[in-house]
Amino acid sequence: MTTLDVLAARLRAELGADRIVNDRQELRTYECDGLAHYKVIPGLVVLPRDAAECARTVRACVEAGVPFVARGSGTGLSGGALPHAEGVLIVTSKMRAIVEVAPDDERAVVEPGVINLHVTRAATPHGYYYAPDPSSQQICSIGGNVAENSGGAHCLKYGFTTNHVTGAQVVTPDGELVELGGRAPDTPGYDLLGAFVGSEGTLGIATRVTVRLTRLPESVRTLLAAFPSTDQAGAATSAIIAAGVVPAAIEMMDALAIEAAEAAVACGYPAGAGAVLIVELDGPAAEVGAQFDQVTALCEANGAFELRIAADPAERALFWKGRKSAFAAVGRISPDYIVQDGVIPRTALPEVLHRIGEVSRAHGVRVANVFHAGDGNLHPLVLFDDAVPGEAERAEEVSGAIIDLCIEYGGSITGEHGVGMDKARYMPRMFTDDDLETMHLLRCAFDPAGLANPGKIFPTPRLCGEVPRRHRAGEPTPADLF
Amino acid sequence: MALWTDATDADTVAGVPARFVAAPASTEEAAAVLRDAVRDDLAVVVRGGGTKLDWGMPPRRLDLIVDTRRLTGVVEHAAGDLIVVLRAGTPLDGLDLAGQQLALDSPVPGATVGGAVATATSGPRRQLYGTARDLLIGMTVVRPDGRVAHAGGKVVKNVAGYDLGKLFTGSYGTLGLITECAFRLHPRPGVSALVLRTAPATEIGALLAAVRAEQVVPSAVEIDAPAEGPVTLAVLVEGTATGVRDRAARLEKVLGGQATDEFPSWWGRYPWDRVGMKLTVPLSHVPDLLTAGVAIRGSAGTGVLYADAPVESAPTVVERLRATAVRAGGHAVVLTAPQPVREIVDMWGPVAGLTLMRRVKDRFDPGHRFAPGRFVGGI
Numbered sequence: 001m002t003t004l005d006v007l008a009a010r011l012r013a014e015l016g017a018d019r020i021v022n023d024r025q026e027l028r029t030y031e032c033d034g035l036a037h038y039k040v041i042p043g044l045v046v047l048p049r050d051a052a053e054c055a056r057t058v059r060a061c062v063e064a065g066v067p068f069v070a071r072g073s074g075t076g077l078s079g080g081a082l083p084h085a086e087g088v089l090i091v092t093s094k095m096r097a098i099v100e101v102a103p104d105d106e107r108a109v110v111e112p113g114v115i116n117l118h119v120t121r122a123a124t125p126h127g128y129y130y131a132p133d134p135s136s137q138q139i140c141s142i143g144g145n146v147a148e149n150s151g152g153a154h155c156l157k158y159g160f161t162t163n164h165v166t167g168a169q170v171v172t173p174d175g176e177l178v179e180l181g182g183r184a185p186d187t188p189g190y191d192l193l194g195a196f197v198g199s200e201g202t203l204g205i206a207t208r209v210t211v212r213l214t215r216l217p218e219s220v221r222t223l224l225a226a227f228p229s230t231d232q233a234g235a236a237t238s239a240i241i242a243a244g245v246v247p248a249a250i251e252m253m254d255a256l257a258i259e260a261a262e263a264a265v266a267c268g269y270p271a272g273a274g275a276v277l278i279v280e281l282d283g284p285a286a287e288v289g290a291q292f293d294q295v296t297a298l299c300e301a302n303g304a305f306e307l308r309i310a311a312d313p314a315e316r317a318l319f320w321k322g323r324k325s326a327f328a329a330v331g332r333i334s335p336d337y338i339v340q341d342g343v344i345p346r347t348a349l350p351e352v353l354h355r356i357g358e359v360s361r362a363h364g365v366r367v368a369n370v371f372h373a374g375d376g377n378l379h380p381l382v383l384f385d386d387a388v389p390g391e392a393e394r395a396e397e398v399s400g401a402i403i404d405l406c407i408e409y410g411g412s413i414t415g416e417h418g419v420g421m422d423k424a425r426y427m428p429r430m431f432t433d434d435d436l437e438t439m440h441l442l443r444c445a446f447d448p449a450g451l452a453n454p455g456k457i458f459p460t461p462r463l464c465g466e467v468p469r470r471h472r473a474g475e476p477t478p479a480d481l482f
Numbered sequence: 483m484a485l486w487t488d489a490t491d492a493d494t495v496a497g498v499p500a501r502f503v504a505a506p507a508s509t510e511e512a513a514a515v516l517r518d519a520v521r522d523d524l525a526v527v528v529r530g531g532g533t534k535l536d537w538g539m540p541p542r543r544l545d546l547i548v549d550t551r552r553l554t555g556v557v558e559h560a561a562g563d564l565i566v567v568l569r570a571g572t573p574l575d576g577l578d579l580a581g582q583q584l585a586l587d588s589p590v591p592g593a594t595v596g597g598a599v600a601t602a603t604s605g606p607r608r609q610l611y612g613t614a615r616d617l618l619i620g621m622t623v624v625r626p627d628g629r630v631a632h633a634g635g636k637v638v639k640n641v642a643g644y645d646l647g648k649l650f651t652g653s654y655g656t657l658g659l660i661t662e663c664a665f666r667l668h669p670r671p672g673v674s675a676l677v678l679r680t681a682p683a684t685e686i687g688a689l690l691a692a693v694r695a696e697q698v699v700p701s702a703v704e705i706d707a708p709a710e711g712p713v714t715l716a717v718l719v720e721g722t723a724t725g726v727r728d729r730a731a732r733l734e735k736v737l738g739g740q741a742t743d744e745f746p747s748w749w750g751r752y753p754w755d756r757v758g759m760k761l762t763v764p765l766s767h768v769p770d771l772l773t774a775g776v777a778i779r780g781s782a783g784t785g786v787l788y789a790d791a792p793v794e795s796a797p798t799v800v801e802r803l804r805a806t807a808v809r810a811g812g813h814a815v816v817l818t819a820p821q822p823v824r825e826i827v828d829m830w831g832p833v834a835g836l837t838l839m840r841r842v843k844d845r846f847d848p849g850h851r852f853a854p855g856r857f858v859g860g861i
């Protein structure tokens with residue numbers, strides 16, 4: 001029997017057969033996340049029902065020296081949940097309880113498999129919502145959001161997952177259950193929760209998450225502005241920010257992205273637009289009213305040829321439909337595509353878009369641009385046809401060149417999709433050896449054996465080494481402190 | 483040539499004298515200092531404005547104070563991108579960022595960026611803007627072994643690599659020296675107004691709920707509760723002229739209070755005389771803290787309050803407030819106290835996850851040379 005067979009038998013005995021998947025055909029359904037060109041069939045899949053089962057699974061892995069990978073809904077776009085062929089994939093899809101909604105504390109406590117949107121649904125009757133809203137919010141899990149520090153269109157104003165999670169119960173890579181943070185703010189000690197959020201499953205598995213709920217805004221107003229070009233839409237964005245307005249969201253799509261969205265969802269954006277902006281303001285009605293007038297004036301002053309103001313929630317939803325379906329929509333105009341995720345300083349937007357245009361023309365590869373314009377987070381969609389020899393490679397080159405541009409302009413290789421498996425190789429372009437080694441110190445503190453989601457984030461496997469122990473006179477040993 | 487000079491009598495940390503003081507003017511100089519400190523096995527405490535050096539426990543050992551007074555200035559202010567990069571010794575007060583602001587209130591005058599980040603202090607406007615951890619987007623540190631490391635970057639949105647800035651925020655100088663911090667900025671609001679209401683402690687819970695029920699998005703919801711007598715609630719709104727007028731009027735109505743643009747003298751200041759505590763509780767438990775017979779002040783809208791414990795009764799007051807906070811799911815930390823009080827109270831109180839925290843410390847500072855003993859669990 002292989003190590004995995006022994007492990008499977010143990011977990012079957014401890015947790016019950018229904019928690020274990022090791023049928024080859026069934027295992028295959030877990031072979032990739034949202035980044036489907038990396039595929040590995042997991043050695044074993046475990047579906048724990050609660051934190052205790054999750055901890056037992058991790059302990060069993062540790063004792064067997066087998067790597068484990070957490071998976072939520074598998075919508076990640078960097079191969080973060082890519083399984084290990086000789087490892088265990090721990091899937092949180094059976095941990096979907098909303099444990100508590102506590103509007104008086106402005107908190108909700110949920111299991112990690114809970115779908116992002118379901119938190120908002122549970123909170124809305126109380127006048128609250130969960131602010132981080134990735135476009136995948138109808139399917140992605142809170143555990144995945146925590147691991148990726150996911151953002152969304154509205155993080156320009158409201159911040160990312162890390163700003164909205166106050167506590168997590170975590171199974172550490174030794175199989176211990178620990179509480180990081182809590183329901184109250186500012187837990188004393190190191191901000192291990194802050195370090196855990198965004199760690200992509202490499203520091204342990206979140207088994208329960210306490211999130212901050214945000215009061216619903218009194219008023220939401222949404223504007224769709226059509227511009228002749230992305231330059232003008234970019235200038236309008238800059239003007240809005242310069243005027244001291246902080247919109248809830250400013251999203252931009254270029255002509256090719258609009259074409260795709262029209263083909264897919266018939267969102268009815270103004271014809272002939274070189275770029276559209278969706279600008280949303282929310283907050284107290286009197287504030288929103290005053291600033292909305294300012295925003296429309298700034299769009300007009302920067303060349304908008306058509307402005308539409310959402311008259312009702314249905315029209316607002318239509319504006320957003322085009323944007324939120326943009327990734328999938330390019331499937332209508334191209335058989336294959338790469339979703340890139342990079343960040344630039346927002347003011348560099350027009351220049352970087354021109355450079356992307358040049359790269360695109362030089363390689364004969366089309367690029368559709370969709371992005372969170374307010375914070376400079378680009379999502380270029382690089383289009384290709386895998387059936388045509390050489391196209392995939394050219395698309396890969398263009399996609400890589402865009403990341404180079406992000407670095408050149410002082411930005412980041414990822415704004416929200418994470419490093420995962422896909423971008424580990426770019427990490428040395430953004431960080432020095434010492435930077436990476438310092439991050440690795442944290443990894444070693446949590447996971448000296450390197451069993452939690454190995455092969456992600458870090459470009460080259462690193463070993464942890466022993467901590468040199470030094471005892472000093474007068475220094476309490478841990479035993480004295482308890 | 484030695485990179486430090488002899489310490490003077492004034493160079494002490496919570497009563498412990500240092501032998502040397504270094505004041506590097508750049509990250510590179512700081513790295514050189516810290517490499518020499520490794521060579522000579524010196525125990526190090528970092529000093530910014532010195533406004534909170536008496537917080538935490540006294541260091542178990544101290545040789546070298548690394549002072550950030552020459553590590554000052556704005557490295558970069560990209561107004562169009564709403565970001566700033568500041569050297570750690572830069573005073574928080576008086577930052578000139580044109581029409582923009584680093585929305586981090588400092589409760590003590592004279593605090594530096596590095597000190598505020600290392601102790602994770604916050605003030606009234608955390609209600610709207612969050613705290614240092616939320617505003618920080620990048621950090622440069624020198625590790626205890628003298629190596630320079632960066633995390634994050636200069637863009638607001640960035641998930642590349644671990645968020646080490648958060649690990650260093652609130653680490654009390656136990657993991658290394660912070661030399662530069664990058665922050666996101668906010669536009670300076672045009673207009674603001676404060677609505678005040680004074681009421682008996684027993685009514686504060688209902689008033690806070692009324693503020694939450696209004697969708698007025700306050701920038702701060704503060705209370706000031708003297709040891710005895712009624713409590714003052716102060717709600718700040720910021721924005722445009724028309725917006726603020728409307729929001730303040732609504733608050734006046736639900737609170738039965740008065741709008742003003744004068745801030746009370748206690749606004750954003752700690753309430754203590756000698757023994758200062760920080761109390762954190764879930765929001766619904768804020769009123770529990772108001773009947774303890776001690777002066778309480780702070781952010782009722784986020785559940786972060788500060789208490790003034792009388793020196794004579796400090797042990798019992800600490801115990802009582804801690805019991806209340808912990809029962810509610812929060813914490814009570816004694817930030818500062820005279821030495822005799824420190825000797826008899828548990829400054830930090832119960833801390834979950836200490837094993838992991840010690841492992842982090844051991845990795846970053848295996849020799850335990852950085853602020854040894856100052857932090858939770860004797861870290």
Ligand SMILES: Cc1cc2nc3c(=O)[nH]c(=O)nc-3n(C[C@H](O)[C@H](O)[C@H](O)COP(=O)(O)OP(=O)(O)OC[C@H]3O[C@@H](n4cnc5c(N)ncnc54)[C@H](O)[C@@H]3O)c2cc1C
Pocket residue numbers: 033034069070071072073074075076077079080081092112133134135136139140141142143144145146147148149150151152153200201202204205206207327328416417453
């Ligand atoms: C159409 C589409 C649109 C998207 N839009 C956005 C967007 O707007 N913003 C954005 O930020 N992202 C977006 N994403 C990316 C993705 O949805 C997010 O990264 C999401 O948070 C992943 O959640 P998941 O549950 O699918 O996680 P998975 O893909 O299952 O896992 C992601 C990572 O999290 C780890 N993980 C999962 N659960 C846990 C746990 N409980 N504890 C520890 N680690 C765990 C995994 O190991 C993996 O590393 C989009 C994806 C798609 C397909």
